[in-house]
Amino acid sequence: MEPSEFDQVRTAVRRFVREQVVPAEDEIEETDAIPERIRRGAAEMGLFGYALPVEYGGLGATATEDAYLAMEVGYTTPAFRSMFGTNNGIAGQALVNFGTEDQKRAFLPKLASGEYVASFALTEPEAGSDPSGLRTTAVREGDHYVINGQKRFITNANWSDLLIVFARTGAPDSGARGISVFVVDTDTPGVTVGPRDHKMGQRGSTTAEVFFADARVPADRRLGAEGEGFTAAMRSLGKGRLHIAACCVGLATRLVEESVAYAATAKQAGTVIGEFQQVQALVADSQTDLLAGRALVLATAATYDDGSDRRLAPSAAKLFCSEMVGRVADRAVQVHGGMGYVHGVPVERFYRDARLYRIYEGTSEVQKVVIARQLLREHTR
Numbered sequence: 001m002e003p004s005e006f007d008q009v010r011t012a013v014r015r016f017v018r019e020q021v022v023p024a025e026d027e028i029e030e031t032d033a034i035p036e037r038i039r040r041g042a043a044e045m046g047l048f049g050y051a052l053p054v055e056y057g058g059l060g061a062t063a064t065e066d067a068y069l070a071m072e073v074g075y076t077t078p079a080f081r082s083m084f085g086t087n088n089g090i091a092g093q094a095l096v097n098f099g100t101e102d103q104k105r106a107f108l109p110k111l112a113s114g115e116y117v118a119s120f121a122l123t124e125p126e127a128g129s130d131p132s133g134l135r136t137t138a139v140r141e142g143d144h145y146v147i148n149g150q151k152r153f154i155t156n157a158n159w160s161d162l163l164i165v166f167a168r169t170g171a172p173d174s175g176a177r178g179i180s181v182f183v184v185d186t187d188t189p190g191v192t193v194g195p196r197d198h199k200m201g202q203r204g205s206t207t208a209e210v211f212f213a214d215a216r217v218p219a220d221r222r223l224g225a226e227g228e229g230f231t232a233a234m235r236s237l238g239k240g241r242l243h244i245a246a247c248c249v250g251l252a253t254r255l256v257e258e259s260v261a262y263a264a265t266a267k268q269a270g271t272v273i274g275e276f277q278q279v280q281a282l283v284a285d286s287q288t289d290l291l292a293g294r295a296l297v298l299a300t301a302a303t304y305d306d307g308s309d310r311r312l313a314p315s316a317a318k319l320f321c322s323e324m325v326g327r328v329a330d331r332a333v334q335v336h337g338g339m340g341y342v343h344g345v346p347v348e349r350f351y352r353d354a355r356l357y358r359i360y361e362g363t364s365e366v367q368k369v370v371i372a373r374q375l376l377r378e379h380t381r
């Protein structure tokens with residue numbers, strides 16, 4: 001996008017988040033659902049496809065533009081971003097990077113408009129942080145593949161139209177090299193979506209198990225060649241980790257604002273608590289963490305856009321920012337004191353919401369492995 005055009009988009013998103021979504025946060029928390037008026041408004045703004053290519057109906061946002069928008073949508077309940085995050089991110093990017101022209105034209109315009117929602121079906125009960133151990137199988141039978149297996153914690157599965165399914169087409173011991181990826185209609189016979197999970201936080205964002213029992217999928221629904229599934233997953237997750245890091249910056253921004261507003265008005269023994277140095281230290285540490293995370297995200301987005309680093313830096317950004325927002329959320333509760341532990345106070349909800357950022361899109365521990373291995377590999381070269 002041209003800078004002036006992107007500025008208009010970013011301003012519109014910020015206004016929508018602050019004027020429409022923030023006032024609905026309690027409603028989303030209570031109903032565990034995004035109101036249809038907000039979903040419709042997000043679709044009309046193009047949020048279901050802002051990171052998808054322009055030629056397929058998206059806005060074609062760069063990684064840097066994606067990061068700025070993620071900071072805006074991350075300011076409110078994470079469920080809002082989650083509603084369209086899989087279309088733009090891990091699911092949609094698999095189609096962008098590995099789909100044929102026919103596949104892209106068949107699916108991407110519907111994802112960009114919000115007509116379709118896609119889910120990224122990678123995680124399994126015994127293959128979470130290490131997807132190379134997945135057990136779901138896809139066996140070729142003529143012009144179809146027959147898929148059997150189980151997926152877990154699949155975001156948006158309960159209301160998705162498409163599943164980007166990773167399954168083993170190679171031998172059981174083929175590791176990462178034996179994984180392929182398929183576009184599967186959620187209503188395919190043999191596909192069953194389980195009940196929604198009841199999570200600690202991020203209410204309004206749904207995850208569920210997905211079961212495959214002899215689900216027959218046309219061979220032309222495979223993305224890329226056989227055995228390219230793991231590569232497709234890692235490419236999608238690389239950009240997704242940068243996006244999540246930016247969302248963490250957005251939430252940290254909100255938490256700092258909530259902390260400062262409370263510290264500036266709440267009193268103890270007639271004194272505004274913001275005058276106490278211990279409270280000032282909490283706020284100062286959080287603001288410093290926030291600024292460091294924001295700078296890291298933007299620097300990482302720049303290297304992603306120029307192609308110089310699309311693996312190590314996104315993992316570093318996701319690691320730092322997900323841990324950072326947890327610290328900021330903890331301090332926000334501390335600044336609020338007893339009120340920070342009461343339902344209905346935003347920082348209590350965000351404290352629960354923030355905890356998941358350290359787990360999905362690769363745990364903090366996995367990010368450390370990715371970073372260290374990349375550094376050692378580069379040294380060996």
